[in-house]
Amino acid sequence: MAKRLIVSADDYGLSLEVNEAVERAHRDGILKAASLMVAAPASDDAVRRARALPTLRVGLHLVLVNGRPILPPERVAPLVDRDGNFPSDLVAAGVRFFFHPGARRALEAEIRAQFEAFARTGLHLDHVNAQNHMHVHPTVLRILIEVGREYGMRAVRIPREPHDAAFLLPWLAMMERRLRREGITTNDIVLGIRHCGHMTRACVLGLLDTLPPGITELYFHPATGAWPGIDPQIAGYDFAGELDALTSPEVRAKIAGVGAEMVAYSDLRA
Secondary structure, eight states: OOEEEEEEEEEETSOHHHHHHHHHHHHHSSOOEEEEOTTSTTHHHHHHHHHTOTTOEEEEEEOSSSSOOSSOGGGGGGGSOTTSOOOSOHHHHHHHHHHOHHHHHHHHHHHHHHHHHHHHHTOOEEEEEEGGGGGGSHHHHHHHHHHHGGGTOOBBOOOOOTTOOGGGHHHHHHHHHHHHHTTOBOOSEEESSTTTTOOOHHHHHHHHHTOOSEEEEEEEOOOSSOOTTOOTTTTTOOHHHHHHHHTOHHHHHHHHHTTEEEOOHHHHHO
């Protein structure tokens, strides 16, 4: 089986520094795709850059935790706190998604609004994934598939990394079965979760040494530097190190050396 590699960046639109890094990593490096946060502060700038980069494939990075909704907070009250923010406690959010009917209705409204916002950009929808991989949650996945098909969704990331914890495997297997049954393109594995925020050149070279056959997504969080108001949860990321890895001739040569074909999700559909 051939080795096919998707190199992507999450959090596109989060800040000007992220957008600058995505543009540089695509123009001068190996970055093939970026996942857009449509309600993020610099999303308009991200869209403008993407329109000027016709070979950059752009997908939707759904935000349902650790961020703010695109709808007014009163429209999604069961999902947000008194300040209008989504929760940062992923377990509590997941329980609420399962058992609170109002939360499920609000989820559908917010997911639809984010797809609609992406559609208004006029960009081709290459793929879909979610902040903190919340699309693994069965309730979110069901709504994502139902709404996504209305907006031309054809590919979704499965956040399955080699040597995942045993308790995750049944959920990921269920996710894969559901997506494949719906005819939605997926990756086989993803690399970047265990080293999130620290996908440096040395780290990436090591991961490429063990690149398996099949479709692998290698994803990053590059930026040209930190920015005012940065979330403390990501303030310790090695943004510059990740950008260096994406623009490194050594990494590009390594990809060629291990015989990997660089693709995007929409190439796989074709």
